Structures are given as C-alpha cells and as structure tokens.
Amino acid sequence: MSGLIKSSIARKVVMALSGLFLVVFLTQHFTINITSVIDPETFNSWSHFMGYNPLVQFVLQPILIAGVIIHFVMGFALEIQNKKARGGSYVKYKGSANAPWVSRNMIYSGLVVLAFLVLHFYDFWVHEMAYKYIEVSPEDPTRYYHETVEKFEPFWRTILYVIAFVLLSLHLWHGFASSFQSMGWNNKYTPAVKTLTKIFSVVIPLGFAFIALYHHFNPITH
Amino acid sequence: MKLYLKIWRQKDASSPGKIVDYTLDGVEGDMSFLEMLDILNEELVSKGEEPVEFDHDCREGICGTCSLQINGEPHGPDRLVTTCQLHMRKFNDGDTIVIEPFKAKAFPVIKDLIVDRSAFERIQQAGGYISVNTSGNTVDANAIPINKHDADEAMDAATCIGCGACVAACKNASAMLFTSAKVSQFALLPQGRIEAVERVQNMVRQMDLEGFGNCTNTGACEVECPKGISLTNIARMNREYLSASLKG
Numbered sequence: 001m002s003g004l005i006k007s008s009i010a011r012k013v014v015m016a017l018s019g020l021f022l023v024v025f026l027t028q029h030f031t032i033n034i035t036s037v038i039d040p041e042t043f044n045s046w047s048h049f050m051g052y053n054p055l056v057q058f059v060l061q062p063i064l065i066a067g068v069i070i071h072f073v074m075g076f077a078l079e080i081q082n083k084k085a086r087g088g089s090y091v092k093y094k095g096s097a098n099a100p101w102v103s104r105n106m107i108y109s110g111l112v113v114l115a116f117l118v119l120h121f122y123d124f125w126v127h128e129m130a131y132k133y134i135e136v137s138p139e140d141p142t143r144y145y146h147e148t149v150e151k152f153e154p155f156w157r158t159i160l161y162v163i164a165f166v167l168l169s170l171h172l173w174h175g176f177a178s179s180f181q182s183m184g185w186n187n188k189y190t191p192a193v194k195t196l197t198k199i200f201s202v203v204i205p206l207g208f209a210f211i212a213l214y215h216h217f218n219p220i221t222h
Numbered sequence: 223m224k225l226y227l228k229i230w231r232q233k234d235a236s237s238p239g240k241i242v243d244y245t246l247d248g249v250e251g252d253m254s255f256l257e258m259l260d261i262l263n264e265e266l267v268s269k270g271e272e273p274v275e276f277d278h279d280c281r282e283g284i285c286g287t288c289s290l291q292i293n294g295e296p297h298g299p300d301r302l303v304t305t306c307q308l309h310m311r312k313f314n315d316g317d318t319i320v321i322e323p324f325k326a327k328a329f330p331v332i333k334d335l336i337v338d339r340s341a342f343e344r345i346q347q348a349g350g351y352i353s354v355n356t357s358g359n360t361v362d363a364n365a366i367p368i369n370k371h372d373a374d375e376a377m378d379a380a381t382c383i384g385c386g387a388c389v390a391a392c393k394n395a396s397a398m399l400f401t402s403a404k405v406s407q408f409a410l411l412p413q414g415r416i417e418a419v420e421r422v423q424n425m426v427r428q429m430d431l432e433g434f435g436n437c438t439n440t441g442a443c444e445v446e447c448p449k450g451i452s453l454t455n456i457a458r459m460n461r462e463y464l465s466a467s468l469k470g
Contacts, residue, residue, distance in 0.1 A: 007426055008398075008436045009463045078436050082394035085435030087327030091230070091241055092320040094294030095393060098445035104393055106438065178439040184461030186454045 011078060016179035018071040023176060023200070025064055030204050033211050040145040047144035051128060072114055079107045102174040109171040116164030123151055152215035161212040165205040172201035223249045223315035227262065229274055230322040232331050235338075239331065241320070251311035255298060256281060256288060258310055259321075275334040283307040283448065286383030289390070290335055291322040296387035296446050304385060304448045324390035328397070328432040341432040342384045342400060348428035349421035350404040352413050363413065372410045379406035381449045388443035388451070394435030399443040401429045402459035403451045409462050419469055422462040 032050065036043040050056050095104050102109070127147075131137050152158050176197040180190070224247045232239030246262050253261075256278050263273035279287035288305040292298035298308045313319065321335065329337040354360060382403035389397050405422050408414025414421070437456060444453045 006430070007463070007467075008396075008430050008434075009426055009460050010467070011436060012460070013464065078438075082396075082435035082438070085327050085395040085433055086325060086393075087395070088325060090291060090294065090325055091228070091322055092291075092294040095442070097295050097299070098391055098442040099393070099440035103438065103440040174439070181439045181453065181457050182437075182460060184457045184459075184464060186457030 011074060012182040014070065014074050015078070016182035018067050018074070019175050019179045021067045022071060023172070025067070026204055030207055034207060036145060036148055037211055037214050043148070044142055044144045047148075048139075048141040051132075051144075052139065068117065072110065075107065075110055100174070102170045103178070106171060106174060109167045112164060112167040113171055116160070116168075119157075119160060119164075123157070146220055149215045149218075149220050152212055153219055155216065158212050158216040162209045165209040165212075168208075169201050169205035172205070173197065176200060223251070223310070223313070223317075225249055225258075225313065226316075226318040228318065228320045229335070231274070231334055232323075234333055235330050239334075249310050251309065253310045254281070254306055255290070255292065255308040255310065256306050275332075275336050277336050278306060281306040284383060286385040289324050289337065289339075289386060291320075291324055291390055293320055296324060296390035297385075297448055301445070302448055302450055304383075307448075324386050326386075326389045326395035326434065328395070328434050329386060329389065337386070339384070339386050341434070342386065342397070344432065345397065345401055345425050345428045346384075346404060349417070349424040350408075352408060352417060354413075366412050368411060376407050376410040379403045379410070379451065379455055382407075382447075382451050383449060385448060387446045387448060389434065391442040391446035392435065392437070393440060393442065394438055396437045396443070397429050397432070397434040398437040398456050398459070399447060399451055399453070401425055402455035405459045405462055406455040409458060418462065419466040422459060422466050426459070426463055 032043070032046045035046060152161075177190075177194045180186070180193050185193075224245065227244040227246055228241045229244060230239050231242045244262060246258070246265070249258050249261070256276070259274060259276055266273050277287050277289055279285045281288075283304045283306060286304070288297075290297065290305045292305065292308070297303060297305045298312065300308050300312055323329075323331050323335045323337045324339075326337075328341040329339055332338050380403075382400060384400060386400070388399035389395050392399075405425055408421060409418055439453070439456075441453060444451065
C-alpha cells in the first residue's frame with residue numbers, strides 16, 4: 001500500500017477524485033445561489049439550513065475544506081515534480097502544436113481560482129464565523145439575501161468574481177473529463193463525458209457570473 | 223533550398239551545451255531530415271570540424287532509434303512519422319530550424335543530439351515480458367483463441383517503438399504513454415494475464431524511480447507519437463494499476 005501512495009498513478013487519482021468532489025460541490029453551491037435571483041425567500045431558507053444544520057456545518061464543511069486543500073496541495077506538489085522531470089527548458093518548445101492551452105496551464109487557472117477562494121472565504125465564511133461564534137448574534141433566517149446582494153455592490157468585487165469564474169471555466173474545461181481518464185475510465189461513454197464537460201464548464205461558471213452581475217445591477221433599494 | 227540551422231552542441235553529459243548556428247545550402251525536398259544532417263556533417267568534416275552527433279539506425283521508421291526535437295516538436299512538424307521519415311519538403315527555402323535533443327531528466331544527453339534512453343529499457347526489464355516455458359513443451363500461441371478486437375488493440379499497443387517522443391512532447395516529461403503501451407500489449411492477451419498484477423506495479427514503480435513526470439492528460443504524447451499510440455492505453459494502465467494495488 002505504501003508503494004501505492006507514492007506512485008504517480010495514485011496521485012493522479014487523488015487529483016481526479018478531489019476534483020470530481022469539488023465539481024459535485026459546485027453544482028450544489030450553484031443550485032442554492034441561483035435561487036437568490038429567482039426567489040429570495042427560498043434562498044434565505046436554504047442558506048439558513050446550510051448555515052445551521054449540524055451535519056452540514058460539522059461534517060460536510062470540514063470534508064469540503066479538506067477536499068480543497070488536498071486538491072491544491074497535490075496540484076502544487078505534482079507541478080514541482082513535473083518541472084523537475086524536464087530538467088531544464090527547451091530552446092524552442094511548441095506546446096500549442098499538440099495540446100490545448102487549457103490543459104497546459106491548469107496550474108495558472110487553478111492559482112487564480114485559489115486566490116479567488118481566499119477572497120470568497122473572507123467575504124462570506126469569515127463573516128459567517130464572526131456572526132455566529134464571535135459576535136454570537138441570534139439566528140436570523142432572513143438575513144442571507146440582503147447580505148449577499150450587498151456584497152456585490154462594489155464594482156471591483158463583482159469584476160474579480162467574474163474573472164475568477166472565467167478561469168474556473170477554463171480549469172473545468174480540461175479537468176472534468178481528464179479526471180475520468182486518470183481513473184482509468186476511457187470507453188464508449190468518453191465522448192458523452194467530454195460533451196458533459198463542455199456543457200458543465202460553460203453553464204456553471206456563466207451562471208455564477210450572471211448571479212454576481214445580476215445582484216450588482218439590481219441592488220436592494222432602501 | 224537554403225536553411226538556417228540552430229543546433230544544440232554539447233561535448234558530453236557533464237559539459238554545458240549551447241545552440242550553434244549553421245547555414246546549409248543545396249538541400250532537396252526529397253531528402254530525409256537525417257540525410258540533410260548527413261550533408262551538414264560532410265561539410266563539417268571537410269572543413270576539419272567535429273560533426274553533429276545524432277542517433278539513427280534503420281532509417282525506415284521502425285526501429286525507434288532516431289529522435290530530435292525539431293522546431294519545438296519531437297520528430298518535427300509532420301504527424302505519424304519518425305525523424306528519418308520526415309522529408310525536407312515539409313520545410314521552405316530560407317527557413318530557420320531549431321534542432322535539440324529530447325529533453326528530460328531521465329534522458330541525459332550523451333553528446334550533441336544523442337540522449338541516453340536506457341530508462342525505457344529498465345522499465346521494460348521491470349515487467350515488459352511474459353515468462354514462457356521453453357523446455358520443449360511450449361504451446362503454440364495461436365492455440366489460444368483471442369477475439370479480434372483484443373488482438374488488434376494489443377497489436378496497436380505493441381507498435382510502440384520506444385523512441386521517447388512521448389516524453390519529449392509532454393510538458394511534464396511523463397513516460398506514461400510508453401509504459402502504458404508496454405503494459406497494454408500484454409494486459410489484453412490471455413498469455414499476459416498470468417503476471418499482470420506484478421507487471422503493472424513493477425513497471426510503474428520503475429517509471430517513477432527513473433524520474434519521469436506525472437501525466438496530466440494534455441494528450442501531447444498521442445499527437446506526437448510516430449506510431450499513433452492512443453491515450454486509451456494510459457487509462458488501461460491506470461485501471462490495471464489500481465486493481466493490482468487493491469489485490470495485493
């Protein structure tokens with residue numbers, strides 16, 4: 001088993017499984033967020049459930065954080081190892097001749113998404129932890145909608161979010177289908193997986209960008 | 223045609239290398255890339271200079287000896303050919319051509335454009351074979367029925383000539399396409415199943431020990447492979463490896 005943990009294939013599988021887990025999380029996150037555009041009351045009640053359900057807070061949230069950490073720590077480790085494996089650079093290297101840009105630059109799209117996560121955690125998670133555990137404010141199932149909309153008031157934040165969603169889209173464009181290949185799943189269903197990848201990697205980030213822009217241009221009037 | 227060549231010159235493994243410029247006139251379109259280098263070397267020798275060292279053997283595209291990173295691509299801009307089968311008609315009069323050795327930590331330069339690809343031999347020796355009883359009771363391979371699809375897939379994998387273009391093309395210098403082809407050619411056949419668990423584990427362990435990078439599924443190897451070895455072989459190796467690890 002120790003050989004398995006150190007092996008290049010096992011590391012690929014860890015990247016694939018943690019990546020697919022994050023894809024599932026993105027789907028769930030998007031499903032809740034889109035209700036903020038459709039029906040604020042539903043958004044409030046779902047957000048309140050996510051914020052106060054012990055299973056979500058103390059089991060699923062730590063698993064999610066672990067998933068994110070595993071994905072980016074392993075990503076960095078592999079990138080460093082891969083750079084070393086080349087042993088110096090070519091005088092001329094025509095990467096565009098044989099592989100798409102997105103597949104060759106996962107580390108950069110990933111780094112932008114990671115930087116976004118820092119901002120996103122600061123914007124929502126840190127605020128939430130302070131509200132619940134530092135200020136020890138009472139439960140208020142109606143606060144989530146206006147808190148979210150107000151976050152998108154500054155133009156700079158909205159733009160940073162939209163840029164991050166574009167890079168997330170590029171990351172998913174290669175990563176989603178690639179994770180199936182890493183797990184050894186390349187068969188007659190692969191074309192369908194590739195189509196699903198393209199749909200998912202456009203629709204979900206575009207949806208997130210739409211939500212951010214919608215709230216920016218439709219502020220709550222007091 | 224007249225060409226401007228930028229060629230990597232390196233005295234030996236421990237010396238630093240550098241690009242040296244050469245101008246070569248009188249190149250014909252129906253010459254192979256290696257014949258073009260032969261002409262350059264004849265000129266260099268006649269001037270008393272040291273010729274450019276490069277690997278070559280069969281010059282028929284089947285031995286896997288020739289290599290070269292040509293204008294940023296292993297075996298040059300053409301597809302499904304080795305450097306010996308690349309013709310100068312693919313280039314134009316006045317072109318600048320950058321010629322470098324395949325670059326990977328596991329493929330150290332021996333001299334100029336020649337690299338040491340014995341890492342591939344060691345991966346093969348770690349499990350790229352089947353043990354056959356040669357005591358006189360050998361069973362004819364054809365006595366075991368094998369379905370056409372599996373036989374074809376195994377044969378496709380077996381066409382890998384071990385040239386190293388996959389490693390040279392991969393941004394991570396990964397040897398997964400080579401290793402997976404050598405695993406697949408046995409994994410698909412009943413004769414290969416007997417040692418399948420040890421084979422994939424030993425070959426992957428050796429591949430990692432040699433210092434090759436990790437596959438990130440860019441697909442560059444498949445595009446540049448002169449034999450068209452498919453990425454499906456890498457998926458098969460991953461499956462074989464995961465199931466072997468779980469078994470033992």
